[in-house]
Amino acid sequence: MMTRLVSKVSWPLLAIAIALAVLSLPAPSWMQARIESSASASRVVETSIDRAAAPRADRTAARIERPEHKYAPLEAPTQVLRPAVVPMPVQPMRAPATEAAPAEAVPAAEQPAEPAAPPRKTLADVEAPAQEAPTGPLVAEQIDLDPSLIETPALPPARASINDDDAVGSSLQPSLLPASSALEGEAAPLEPAAETLSTGPWALAKSLVEQLQTVAASQPTASDWALGAVAKLEALAKLPTLDDPQAAEILNGLAADAEQGKELARNYPENEDRTRLLRAGYAIVRRHAIWSVVHQLAVTPPEIPEVGDFAVWNRNLTEVNRLFPAQGAASWRKYLLIDEALQKIGATDVSVDEQRKLVLLMLDRIHSTQLAEDQSYYLENQPAVQQLVTQMKLLADEPADLAGLVLAIEKFEHDGLASESATLADAYQDIRFSNDERVRQLAETVNAFYRNANVRVALSATLINRLLPQEQQMQEPVYDQIQGAYVQGASNTSTRLRLVLLPDRLRWRMGLEARGEVASSTASSKGPATFYQDGLSTYRARKMLTVDRKGIRIFSAEAQADANNSLTDFETNFDGIPLVSNLVRSIARSQYDAAAPLAKMEVEHKIVGRATSKLDEEVAAKLEKAKLDFQTKLLSPLQKLELDPTAVDMETTEERLIARYRLAGRHQVSAHTPRPQAPGDSLLSVQVHDSALNNVLEQLKLHGRKVDLIDLFKEVTARFNQEVVPVPEDLPEDVMVTFADTDPVQVDCIDGRLRLTIRLKELSHGKSKWTNFTVRGYYVPTSDQLDANLARDGVIELIGGKLRFGDQVALRGIFSRVLSRNRKLSLVNKQLAESPELRDLQVTQFVLHDGWIGVALGPKLPERQAIAPVSPAR
Structure with missing residues (x-):
């Protein structure tokens, strides 16, 4: 059952995360579109991005002189799919002239020109009858910190370089950040041992001490360094x-x-010793970054927060209440908790702590990363709302519990439990909206190091172009009119597609290109003459798409055509008549030659018009489908679980589309350890931190719940599958489980294995009943060609003080079916694994270390190893 729970709930998110990178791209079926033309026609797709959109008649004769890989954006996109409302329905509005997210310096001539948004003064401007999902990932919070270490096993040194992060480089790493190495998992304690942490204001970094002691014991040349750091921590x-x-x-x-740890690491080869040392060094880095701010705040405490004035609060809340009347703005009122605030804030029968939590929740919603840009703009430009925000911050502001934050970090680092994650996340939320700039800086530091991206996807243009169809041939009849002449015949069109990535540090930017040739044989008739022609024409059409925090932008498609005809013969109705025949043929040929330039322009204009309009239509249709898939397969299930899928960083390099996501709710943290780097020749790589999986599992709300095992299977699979998933035949019946009140189900990646932990308050099967025990199963990576699976390994562990030998036999019998070896957890989409276009690829990396799962696909190489040896359990 729990195998299925992980397989059906968590692992599909991996496939969906991979699919997100492809969703923005139009499917290739538009290639089959018919572009009818006479004489000779051509059809090329190249993203028309190097000059302003002009009337199609004026574009026909234009030639694209610049190299194929160079693009400049059009002055104005004709289609913009903006992210729509997430928390409540809102009317689509034009985006403001400037972006809220950090933006690079772009020459004005290259920026898409959008009309400045008018002031929004009325609620009607933002109302909408239905809720829609964003069409693409929102870059709502830019976190450039992306620590990573080279993972073993790697490519053979002579074959290829390692690291698909060259475009990002060390600029994303803080000065104290380890540069590179290989990853290895740290053994997690079987049970929490938080009581071993110091009770003083500086909690002992016990997990870091253990890391450093391991370095000292296994690496003599680094022993003095490690023990010196331990002494300082103590x-x-x-x-x-x-x-x-x-x-x-x-x-x-x-x-x-x-810093010294980085220097020492340079003396080690890229092996486990170097990795272990660098990982310990980064563990020092993330603590030092927070401890330094904590110490500064302790030495020079912030001023005592100003007490909020309830009279001013009530006045401001009344203004906001008028802004969102009871009738016609129910979704806004519910989202902003206005009615609840009217009842509770300032009420004598509501505790101060409860009031503060409500105010913090209201602030969080106003500043939510899930708001569409129009919604954020609306709230930011409503004086009544901003005045209320000022009072909210005064009411919510309290002296920061610095020692509590330090202790919360160490408990989370040591135990890694979801309950400790919530404590740390709450500590972050408590100081996030402080009126003191230094306290806000502390919150931002915690956010960067402990709420970093926990899903990363890198998709290469090479892979996308492999999956695009190869040269396509299409034959079609020709029926048209050119310069008043009726044209008929046949044409054969060949088309080639490719995707071009346009480097951009802050967004995805890509161009879809198509090139084509049209060979035609036609006859054109006008008056008494009929002309027979063979044509060979070429065309290019292109269209640029960008994905950023505003959503998906679709730029106008443009095309160019070059029509070339050769006259093979002609005839007139007067052929064979003496004297008249030669005169008529001479006149007909002269008129044909005179009309040829205009006919050529008309043919090219028709090719351009039909190619661009069809390309625009097909891309819009494919993006609409992608939007629906994004909504139904990812966004809706995650939002129902109160998770906020947020893209914290997006980038386009010359070779890859890269996106880093955070999958975490308001009271959850995410990744805090260096991720594994994929091999440099990877066509597709995905890294997922176990916090992403645990955050999903935590939001299933299994805490203390009593449920039948089969009913639980049906319920969980229904959350993430539109179709009914059949219950496995070997899943035991008549099993009732009651989960523990805290941390009921958890996964972690240690020593090259994924460990699944299930904590139960009670399990009953028939007349038998067992209470208060923990079940653990281990999964190891296996790969074959393009398959990457996790298979259960070893025996099932049972932990419980009152379990007798007979109890263990019975429980192992149950859980050997619940966590069946016959059910593997597949991490690579079956359709992708079986694609004939990828038959020369293989899984080149499949590692589980330090909380991360790393999977990469790349070219086959002799003696290439994808899976690191599994360390013995500790």
Whole structure:
């Protein structure tokens, strides 16, 4: 059952994350569109992005002189699919002239010109009858921090370079960040041992101490460095106060240790020892970044927060209440919690803590990453709302619990439990909207290091172009009129498609190109003459798409054509008549030659018009389907689980589309360890941190719940599948489980294996009943060609103080069917794995280390190893 739970709930998210990178691309079926023309026609697809949109008649004669890979955006896109409402229905509006997200410097001539948005003063401007999903991932929060380490096993040194992150480079890494190495999993404790942490204001970084002690024991040349860092950590934990003067000296020493660790790592080959050292160094980095701000705040405490004025609050809330009347704005009122605020804020029978939590929730919703840009713009430009926000921050502001934050981090680092994740996330939310800039800086630092992206996808243009159809041939009849002449005949069109990536640090930018040739044999008749022609024409059409925080932008398609005809013969109705025949033929030929330039222009104009209009129509249709898929397969299920899928970073390099997502709710954290780097020749790579899976599992709300196992299977699979999934035959019947109140189901990646932990308060089967025990199953990576699976390995572990030998036999019998070896967890989409276009590829990386799962596809190479050896359980 739990195997199915992970397979049907968590792993489809991997396939969906991969699909997101492809959803923005139009499917190739538009190639079959018929572009009828006479004489000779040509049809090429090239994204028309190097000059302003002009009337099609004026574009026909234009020639694209620049190299094929160079693009400049049109002045104005004719279609813009903006992200629509997520939390409540809102009327689509024009986007403001400037972006809210960090933006690169782009020459004005290259920026799409959009009319500036008018001031929004009325609710009617933002109302909409139905809720829609974003058409693409929203880059709602730019987090450039992307720590990564080279993973073993790697490519043979002589074959290819490692690392698909060259375009990102070390500029994304802080000065103390490890540069590169291989990853190895750290053994997680079987049960939490938070009581071993220091109870002083500087909680002992026990998990970091254990990391450093492992380095000291296994790497003699780094022993002094590791033990020196341990001594500093222990000394820091013994300090009586956060503002102790010795703290600054210790923190400076730890910063030096982090830098020294990088230097020591350079003396190691790319193996587990180097990885272990670098990982420990990065663990120092992320703590030092937070501890330094904590110490500064302790030495110079923020001013005592100003107390909110309930009279002003009530006045501001009344203004906002008028802005969203009870009739006609129900969705806004519900989303902003206006009615609840009217009842509770300032009420004597509601605790101060409950009021503060409500205010923080309201602030979070106003600043939510899930708001569409029009919604954010509307809220930001309503004086009444902003005045209320000011009062909210005053009411919610409290002195930061610095020691509590330090302890929450160490408990999470040591235990890795969802309950500890919630404590740390709450500590972040408590200081996120502080009126003190330094406290907000602390919150941003926590966000960057402990709420970083936990899903990363890199998709190469090479892979996309492989999946696009190869040269296509299409024969069609020709019926047309050119310069008043009736034209008929036949044509044969060949078309080639390709995708071009246009480097952009802040968004996806790509051009869809098509090139074509049209060979034609036609006869054109006008008056008494009929002319027979053979034509060989070429055409190019192109269309640019971008994906950024505004959604998917579709630029106008443009095309150019070059029609070339050769007259093979002609005849008139007067042929054979003496004297008249020669005169009529001479006149007909002269008129044909005179009309040829205009006929050529007309043919080219028709080719351009038909190619661009068809391309625009087909791309719009494919994006509409992608929007629906995005909504039904990913967004809706995740939002129902109260998760906020947020793209924290998007980038286009010359070779890849890269996106980094955070999958976490308001009270959850995400990735905090370096991810594995994929091999440099990867065509597709995906890295998923176990926090993404655990956040999904946590939101299933299994805490303390009693449910039949088969009913649970049906319920969970229904959340992520539109079709009914049959119940596995070997799933045991008549099994009732009651999950533990905290951390009922959890996965983690350690020592090259995925560990599934199930904590149960009670399990009953027939007349038998067992209470308070934990079940663990382990999964190891297996790969064959393009298949990447996780298969259960070893025996099922049972942990419980009152389990006798007979109890263990019975429970293992049950869970050997629940976690059946016959059900593998597939990480690569079956359709992709069986694609004939990818038969020369293989899984080139499949690793599970330090909380991350890394999978990559690349070219086959002799003696290439994708899976690292599994370390023995510790």
